[in-house]
Amino acid sequence: MGEPVEKRLFHSVITAAKETGVDQRRLRKLLEAKNPISTDLPDAWALFDAEAASSLLSDLVTLLPAKSFAETLCMTRSQFDILLEDDILKPALLDADTKHVWNPKDGQDFLTSMFSGAERLVQAQHGWVHISKSAMRLKIRPGDIIRAIQRKHLLRVGNHADFDGYAALYVYHDQVVALLGGEVQDATSIELFAKSVGARQLPAFRRLILKGHSPSTKIRNPRTNAMQHYISQSDAEAFHSKFYTLRSMSLLFDRSWQRLTADLLDAGIKPFSPDGVNYGNIFLKDEVDQHLG
Incomplete structure (x- = not known):
């Protein structure tokens, strides 16, 4: 009820099996033999005190090979290998003459x-x-x-x-x-700029920029080292001096985008498309100001 739970208070047979790596059916029999659970309850609801049973469970922990360890964490082998390379996951035993070096509890702590x-x-x-x-x-x-x-x-x-x-x-x-993301200082990606101005059709907006209808700046991405199109401050100002989006019009004219859509339709104003290509709901500023300004 609003109080933080900083450590596990109870285990079910299922959660204890995941944490220890012990087969669920085998663990059930061991717990029933020690009497911390009822024989009438299913595994998900057969609860017992986690702290009281901690010594019992620690004795049951079975170290796993990499394949089984990855499966307990619900990750693919390639995902496991990447996290191993990134030093995120570490085996419990080093330089051992066995493949069973992974502690399932370490995996659960990671999750x-x-x-x-x-x-x-x-x-x-x-x-x-x-x-x-x-x-x-x-x-x-x-x-x-x-x-x-x-x-x-x-x-x-x-x-x-x-x-x-x-x-x-x-x-x-x-x-x-x-x-x-390693974005360049004082510049933003086309995608993030499109979202900031309310251009929801990202492929169409990107097409508008790449076809040169609004300026962009090619800068080397410091993380990937690839040359990419960015929107600098001056590029953004150039866009706003030439185009409106429904969001920018809504803010300027203090009308809902639904009302603006109807007004534009009545005035015969269509989205910018000089070459018949779809650039989304982008409108020429001069044309809109002439009819609605």
Whole structure:
């Protein structure tokens, strides 16, 4: 009821099996033999005191090979290998003559650190992507994003209801871009500029810029080392001196975008499209001012 729960108070058979790596059916028999659970309750509801049973559970922990360890965390082998390379996941035993060197409790502690304070996502709305996809888009390592989460620098973390473990770890990509995207100082990407002016059709807006109807500046991305189109302050001013979006018109004329859409239709004003190409709901400023100003 509003009080933070800083450590686990209770285990079910299911959560204890995940934490220890012990087969769920075997663990059930062991717990029933020690009498901390009722034989009448299903695994999900057979609860017992976590602290009281901590010594019992620690004796049952079974170190796992990499494949089984990755499966308990609901991650693919390639995702596991990347986090291993990024020094995010570390084996419990080093230089051992066995493959069973991974402690499942370490894996559960890692997931707990990731989902602390995470938003529950019933479905991935626009902007939410799996952490692997966000890293791939920015050409950075997932470990960079994970460290930002652990340091509380990246705050918008999601826990997708349709998945378990690492598969449920989603991030808000725009925040990752702002924090780790290596954007150039005093310039912004086409996508972020489009969102700031209310241009919802991103491919169409990008087409407007790349075809030269509004200026952009090619700058080398400091992270990827690739030349990219950015919108500098002067580029943004040039756009606003030539074009309106429904959002900028709404702010200027103090009318809803629905009212503006009707007014533009009545005045015969159509979106900017000199070559018959769709550039989204972008309108020439002079034409709009002549009829509505």
